[in-house]
Amino acid sequence: MKTPENDVMLTPGIPMPPWLREMESAFADRLLSGDEAKMRFVIEIALENVRHETGGPFAAAIFDLASDRLTAVGVNSVVPACQSWAHAEMTAFSRAQHKLKRVSLKGCMLVTSCEPCAMCSGATPWSGVEKVLYGASRAMAEKVGFDEGYKGELWREEFERRGIRVTGPLLEEESFAPFELYVQKNGRIY
Amino acid sequence: MKTPENDVMLTPGIPMPPWLREMESAFADRLLSGDEAKMRFVIEIALENVRHETGGPFAAAIFDLASDRLTAVGVNSVVPACQSWAHAEMTAFSRAQHKLKRVSLKGCMLVTSCEPCAMCSGATPWSGVEKVLYGASRAMAEKVGFDEGYKGELWREEFERRGIRVTGPLLEEESFAPFELYVQKNGRIY
Secondary structure, X not given: OOOHHHHHEEEOOEEOOHHHHHHHHHHOOOEOOOHHHHHHHHXXXXXXXXXXXXXXXXXXXXXXXXXXEEEEEEEOOHHHHOOOOOOHHHHHHHHHHHHHOOOOOOOEEEEEEEOOOHHHHHHHXXXXXXXXXXXXXXXXXXXOOOOOOOOOOOHHXXXXXXXXXEEOOOOHHHHHHHHHHHHHOOOOOO | OOOHHHHHEEEOOEEOOHHHHHHHHHHOOOEOOOHHHHHHHHHHHHHHXXXXXXXXXXXXXXXXOOXXXXXXXXEOOHHHHOOOOOOHHHHHHHHHHHHHOOOOOOOEXXXXXXXXXXXXXXXXXXXXOOEXXXXXXXXXXXXXXXXXXXXXXXXXXXHHHOOOXXXXXXXXXXXXXXXXXXXXXXXXXX
């Protein structure tokens, strides 16, 4: 049986957890200067995503490079949304483009709690962001069983070649905390 | 100003062009046996996407491997949806997962009018499909100016290693037709 949504939408929208809406609103007017403050913000979102059981232990955010202000947040929503593309970086890009009403996130940076996987690193140049900051290394994600995929050995050089600055891993110990909590809670590894 | 949708959705749903809804319905009960019939079907969708000006010259579909029946279609919707992730393969995965109500498309194949870009090939193992069939090579897409990104030299070996069979390029001349039409119509290259 087709639902009305199936009839009019090609792909479903992904609902926003209420706690995340509150965090995005609360931080919309605050300055988060420097890489570490931004990273701690996304690590806290990743922890909240695990605590609230609204997805995997990954979070991301888009910041305006010039003003240091938050543009949009994203969280891993793969299992609750039943959408394999719904990684934190992808939902952050999607939300930012929807809010700004433009495809290119030129002038913005991606801050993500973990090194982007093969899909998310492939998606990054298409998003238009000019800087990427990541927390945990792929080795840390793989340590708890997450598969990061094959993205080629030269992904970082390729980003730089395209004018996308990359910084990470950053705050590796803190950025491992969401994984630890997820494992403690027996979260699904996919 | 926030729209009501911004308040409740993390990411927006992507509307389905009415002509595509009709094509998906019309083919839902038909058998499309063999690789070439499936490829001609997605090439026709890509052409329609250009004719109707509902996105870029790319289309994809998910078929059930055992029955040869169509599960879901997808088209490039990047510009109309203002979403850089909305490549044909991605929207096809998303729609199929939504229709089947499961994250894993095990038992399914992806048929795409063009070799998957870096994002889409990174996304393919996460989708769970067991076979990929593509039409135009990346060289053909790049010939008209599309950027396919960096996915590493070993992407095909990596798919096979994960148990994903890859076939392509297939019907290269026919699969170039959507690009030709797009260029004729002065479509936006992004």
